[in-house]
Amino acid sequence: MCGVFGIVSQESVAQEIFDALTMLQHRGQDAAGIATVDLYDRVALRKDNGLVRDVIHTRHMKHLKGNAGIGHVRYPTAGCASPAEAQPFYVNSPFGLLLAHNGSLTNTAELKKEVFELDKRHLNTNSDSEVLTNIFAHELFDAQNLRGQELETENIFTAVSSLFKRCKGGYAVVAIIVGHGMVAFRDPNGIRPLCYGKRIDSNGKEEYAVSSESVALDALNFELIGDIPAGGMVFIPFDGSSIQINFPTPEENKDKFAPCIFEYVYLARPDSIIDGVSVYKSRLRQGRTLAKTILKELSKDDIDVVIPIPDSGRTAAIDLAHELDAKYREGFIKNRYIGRTFIMPGQAIRTKSVRQKLNTTPLEFKGKNVLLVDDSIVRGTTSKKIIEMARIAGAKKVYFASAAPAVRFPNVYGIDLPAREDLIAYNATNEEIAQKIGADKVFYQSLEDLHASVTEGNKSIQQFEDGCFSGNYITGDIDEDYLKKIESLRGNSVEVKENENSANHLML
Numbered sequence: 001m002c003g004v005f006g007i008v009s010q011e012s013v014a015q016e017i018f019d020a021l022t023m024l025q026h027r028g029q030d031a032a033g034i035a036t037v038d039l040y041d042r043v044a045l046r047k048d049n050g051l052v053r054d055v056i057h058t059r060h061m062k063h064l065k066g067n068a069g070i071g072h073v074r075y076p077t078a079g080c081a082s083p084a085e086a087q088p089f090y091v092n093s094p095f096g097l098l099l100a101h102n103g104s105l106t107n108t109a110e111l112k113k114e115v116f117e118l119d120k121r122h123l124n125t126n127s128d129s130e131v132l133t134n135i136f137a138h139e140l141f142d143a144q145n146l147r148g149q150e151l152e153t154e155n156i157f158t159a160v161s162s163l164f165k166r167c168k169g170g171y172a173v174v175a176i177i178v179g180h181g182m183v184a185f186r187d188p189n190g191i192r193p194l195c196y197g198k199r200i201d202s203n204g205k206e207e208y209a210v211s212s213e214s215v216a217l218d219a220l221n222f223e224l225i226g227d228i229p230a231g232g233m234v235f236i237p238f239d240g241s242s243i244q245i246n247f248p249t250p251e252e253n254k255d256k257f258a259p260c261i262f263e264y265v266y267l268a269r270p271d272s273i274i275d276g277v278s279v280y281k282s283r284l285r286q287g288r289t290l291a292k293t294i295l296k297e298l299s300k301d302d303i304d305v306v307i308p309i310p311d312s313g314r315t316a317a318i319d320l321a322h323e324l325d326a327k328y329r330e331g332f333i334k335n336r337y338i339g340r341t342f343i344m345p346g347q348a349i350r351t352k353s354v355r356q357k358l359n360t361t362p363l364e365f366k367g368k369n370v371l372l373v374d375d376s377i378v379r380g381t382t383s384k385k386i387i388e389m390a391r392i393a394g395a396k397k398v399y400f401a402s403a404a405p406a407v408r409f410p411n412v413y414g415i416d417l418p419a420r421e422d423l424i425a426y427n428a429t430n431e432e433i434a435q436k437i438g439a440d441k442v443f444y445q446s447l448e449d450l451h452a453s454v455t456e457g458n459k460s461i462q463q464f465e466d467g468c469f470s471g472n473y474i475t476g477d478i479d480e481d482y483l484k485k486i487e488s489l490r491g492n493s494v495e496v497k498e499n500e501n502s503a504n505h506l507m508l
Helices: 014-023 108-117 128-143 153-166 214-219 262-267 279-294 314-324 347-357 381-392 430-437 447-455 480-491 493-503
Strands: 003-008 031-037 043-049 068-074 089-091 097-105 169-177 181-186 195-200 206-211 223-227 233-237 244-246 305-308 332-334 358-360 369-374 397-402 441-444
Touching (some): 003 014, 003 097, 003 181, 014 031, 014 214, 097 128, 108 128, 128 153, 128 169, 153 181, 153 233, 153 244, 181 206, 195 214, 206 214, 262 279, 279 314, 279 397, 279 447, 305 314, 369 381, 381 430, 430 441
Parallel strands (some): 369 397
Antiparallel strands (some): 003 068, 031 043, 169 181, 181 233, 195 206
């Protein structure tokens, strides 16, 4: 899970990219970067580990000149957090390419070998995004057919189509071809989100932007055109000519399109629209269906108050409380200066941050049967800490409800879920999970109800990437050996970081 943004404007874009990235900061807190291109085809790039505000300062903005650019906020998968892997990535041939990527490739090992042995390209990090950048560069060069030939839009789309054939997994990409334009594309299953919008400047000229979420477009007064479909690509020329699109037909996409359902549970901001579905409304529906599940085991009289875990549990809790005829109360007050604990590197940091992030309002707990509502339960350590806080505040009984189904499997398309043995729901019953986290009862959303909560907003979505809940992975190339491999990487993050640091001395 990362955030990408790109813009082609009539004015300087550095400040707007900065603003957009702050709107996407929830998608990654590890690193940030901005790259721009000016009228003389000169590239300026600033990236490093840290939040957007900590990486991009006024002195950097002065050098980020140009009317086109891309930006990235990074969330590391497999425990990797090297500054060398901050994005955008840059390669100087052909033309000069800048690329920012959200997602994960599932055939990275095979591609690394191809890039080195066949494409004759050097890789300086362990990042699959660097692999993706070099493959796009290689395919773009090949698509020209002859050295020195003018680059046509058809060549660009041919290069992306060739990339689709080589790269498996989930990826949403925005890239700049220096001297030509900006290209954006989405993997053939549309796992990771990507949308685009348009606005008209004061002189009546069109400007375009591409973003992981529509909220960044809203903030910059772009009108949302729609989502780039699965296997779709967009090219926005620098010369002011019309935007070019190459989208599969709905019929071609019918059996392929499978957006990540975890976006609607946790990843995306509630004020975003993804694949035609309001994230906010889908979470309200999640609350209503979850209430029906709870009422199969409890009566309305068993629950005195519904309290959300801020912020991602809040929207589902609103309609859940309404369905239960229960009071909705804010029992946890959030420290706004602590980031999202789910995407913090390291379990020790996550656990410590829970207490720093949340504080209770005891009067909402004392002597009451409390239903806590969160977006999901992953490792269970955060949930356990929160339940302890509720009991210390005086709760008589503590029930815990998850707006998502039980997370029993890793995610392989860009979300750093831990090994199966570290997932609290793996091979465990609801009763066992409740005992582990200290709850009186635990309730999970059913997978069918979660699907329905999203498809009610867009009936054309017929399937989802829901592998972390179901164990079924949409790309069809994930087996037990692959799962063990990524679990090994995620379980040895310290060793991985040390290896990366050794490999990345060129960045020092």
